[in-house]
Amino acid sequence: MITESLHGPRRVRPATTDDASFWWDGLERRELRIQRCGACARLRHPFQVRCPGCGDLGWDWLVASGSGSLHSFVVYHEPILSETLYPYTVGLVDLAEGTRVIAPMLPNDGSGLEVGAPVRLVWYDDHDGPVWPVFVPTGGAR
Amino acid sequence: MTRAVTRAVIAGVGQTEFSARSGRSEARLAVEAVLDALADARLDPASVDGLVTFAHDSTHEITVARNLGLDGLSYTGRTTYGGTDYCTTVLQARLAVEAGLATTVVCYRAFNERSGMRFGRGFGEGFGAFSPGLSDETDQWSLSVPFGLRTAAGWIGMYARRMMHEHGLTSADLAEVSVAARAHAATNPAARFYRRPITTEDHQESRMIVEPLRLLDCCLETDGGAAVVVTTEDRARETGRPYAVIAGVATAAGPDQHLMASYYRPDILDFGELTRVADQVWNRAGLGPADIDVAVLYDHFTPMVLAQLEAWGFCERGEAKEFVRDGNIRVGGRLPVNPHGGQLGEAYLHGMNGINEAVRQLRGEAANQVPGARHVLVSAPPGTPSSGMILTMGAT
Ligand SMILES: [Zn+2]
Numbered sequence: 001m002i003t004e005s006l007h008g009p010r011r012v013r014p015a016t017t018d019d020a021s022f023w024w025d026g027l028e029r030r031e032l033r034i035q036r037c038g039a040c041a042r043l044r045h046p047f048q049v050r051c052p053g054c055g056d057l058g059w060d061w062l063v064a065s066g067s068g069s070l071h072s073f074v075v076y077h078e079p080i081l082s083e084t085l086y087p088y089t090v091g092l093v094d095l096a097e098g099t100r101v102i103a104p105m106l107p108n109d110g111s112g113l114e115v116g117a118p119v120r121l122v123w124y125d126d127h128d129g130p131v132w133p134v135f136v137p138t139g140g141a142r
Numbered sequence: 143m144t145r146a147v148t149r150a151v152i153a154g155v156g157q158t159e160f161s162a163r164s165g166r167s168e169a170r171l172a173v174e175a176v177l178d179a180l181a182d183a184r185l186d187p188a189s190v191d192g193l194v195t196f197a198h199d200s201t202h203e204i205t206v207a208r209n210l211g212l213d214g215l216s217y218t219g220r221t222t223y224g225g226t227d228y229c230t231t232v233l234q235a236r237l238a239v240e241a242g243l244a245t246t247v248v249c250y251r252a253f254n255e256r257s258g259m260r261f262g263r264g265f266g267e268g269f270g271a272f273s274p275g276l277s278d279e280t281d282q283w284s285l286s287v288p289f290g291l292r293t294a295a296g297w298i299g300m301y302a303r304r305m306m307h308e309h310g311l312t313s314a315d316l317a318e319v320s321v322a323a324r325a326h327a328a329t330n331p332a333a334r335f336y337r338r339p340i341t342t343e344d345h346q347e348s349r350m351i352v353e354p355l356r357l358l359d360c361c362l363e364t365d366g367g368a369a370v371v372v373t374t375e376d377r378a379r380e381t382g383r384p385y386a387v388i389a390g391v392a393t394a395a396g397p398d399q400h401l402m403a404s405y406y407r408p409d410i411l412d413f414g415e416l417t418r419v420a421d422q423v424w425n426r427a428g429l430g431p432a433d434i435d436v437a438v439l440y441d442h443f444t445p446m447v448l449a450q451l452e453a454w455g456f457c458e459r460g461e462a463k464e465f466v467r468d469g470n471i472r473v474g475g476r477l478p479v480n481p482h483g484g485q486l487g488e489a490y491l492h493g494m495n496g497i498n499e500a501v502r503q504l505r506g507e508a509a510n511q512v513p514g515a516r517h518v519l520v521s522a523p524p525g526t527p528s529s530g531m532i533l534t535m536g537a538t
Contacts, residue, residue: 008289008290009288009289009290009292011288012288013288014280014283014284014287014288015276015280016276016280016281016284017276017277017278017280017281019278019281020281020284024284045406046281046282046285046400046406047281052398071304071405071410072300072301072303072304072307072405072410073300073303074291074296074299074300074303074352074353074354074355075350075352075353076290076296076352077349077350077351077352077353078295078349078350078351078352079260079262079263079264079293079351081263084290088290090289090290090291090296090300092300092405092410099406100405100406101285102285102286102289102291102403102405103289104289104290110353115303115304115306115307116307
């Protein structure tokens with residue numbers, strides 16, 4: 001279990017087009033989805049309409065294993081905005097599958113986080129908003 | 143019928159005062175800036191037949207045209223990508239003039255960005271405020287904003303952290319960019335930070351906004367307007383006023399380009415949009431880094447000044463932190479950068495005040511004049527489709 005409550009903005013699923021809805025639907029099912037070309041199986045994130053490799057318009061997805069490494073991260077202190085708890089940390093994570101994703105990180109103050117270090121996905125659910133993907137250092141914050 | 147291609151040049155630049163509270167509308171700031179630029183060019187406002195501004199600008203071209211008392215416009219245009227696209231205003235104006243669509247095109251940008259809608263607050267209250275309808279843009283922001291990555295300081299901070307990891311960059315290294323800008327602003331009466339220099343210690347003691355960026359790594363939100371007059375060389379010559387030649391200008395997107403968060407390339411510090419701009423501008427101008435006397439670099443955040451020095455080839459990748467030391471980027475140094483104080487010291491105006499500075503340097507009219515400046519580079523940052531140009535002095 002995560003012992004620290006997640007800071008950051010109030011958790012809200014944003015409005016998107018149909019191109020993005022499968023990804024957000026995945027989060028609601030505790031699945032971090034990665035779009036996969038229906039013809040050549042190339043993975044892509046962010047989602048897009050057409051495979052940049054073979055040009056096929058068909059696609060499905062796979063569910064990320066949740067393991068990865070930290071490509072970069074920032075720790076927010078300002079601007080102070082409503083419905084937001086500070087500090088909070090946002091990471092850029094290299095997924096084991098080869099794509100990269102922006103995600104919240106714990107600990108909130110970013111302490112101990114290191115670029116290049118292994119991280120893993122956990123699902124944050126305090127019943128006060130939608131379940132949310134969060135990455136934590138591997139071996140830490142259990 | 144054949145028509146000789148007439149060269150488009152920059153005949154004048156203008157601006158309002160830069161402040162934290164203009165006390166008047168954005169439309170009024172736009173009109174004042176345009177009129178100031180036309181006065182500088184010694185051109186009658188009635189001669190304007192084209193207007194170009196940013197997609198983000200709140201003042202329509204037709205509003206400016208009505209206020210100038212024009213009987214119409216033959217060209218209107220908008221640039222899409224905000225501050226990274228500021229040189230594209232001049233590119234569009236030049237294309238319009240050289241295609242014979244219009245004769246005198248004024249590019250402008252005006253906003254109450256400090257007293258009104260502050261960009262520094264990002265998508266804070268009300269995600270999607272910048273794009274009311276659902277689109278590919280809302281989809282892209284959906285991957286960033288709901289997780290709290292919702293301001294420019296955060297988007298740029300992500301690159302900065304990676305520079306620290308890959309290049310050994312430190313926050314103290316960034317201080318010199320900010321200290322140099324404030325030193326220049328301190329002796330520029332038009333600057334918001336006129337007579338307010340800072341020290342390295344001030345930078346290092348300034349509070350964290352989005353780690354690793356401190357307050358003094360961030361530009362200052364500003365109310366104001368700026369404008370640039372592009373016209374035919376013939377008309378510019380007639381005015382008797384010195385004008386600037388657009389030796390090369392380019393706009394470009396890079397591979398796997400996104401807005402601000404171009405984070406999905408194998409190497410996020412390989413800024414293809416800006417190297418594509420640089421390659422084209424060097425080629426069109428027939429010039430290289432050693433030829434540049436003054437560089438106007440887009441300093442919304444200090445790390446991106448380093449990225450521009452590297453992308454334009456003034457130094458190797460990862461070496462800009464050494465390049466900026468020892469007064470190298472100050473007036474009197476090896477490559478004076480932003481002698482007006484830039485957006486860290488003079489005003490944040492989506493870069494447009496930097497074009498004004500470039501023209502003043504060429505004319506010998508700048509507040510902090512670099513003696514004999516002949517080739518001035520004007521560059522936008524990477525991360526979003528970028529732009530840049532080199533201006534040189536025209537024969538009068
Ligand atoms: Zn494919």
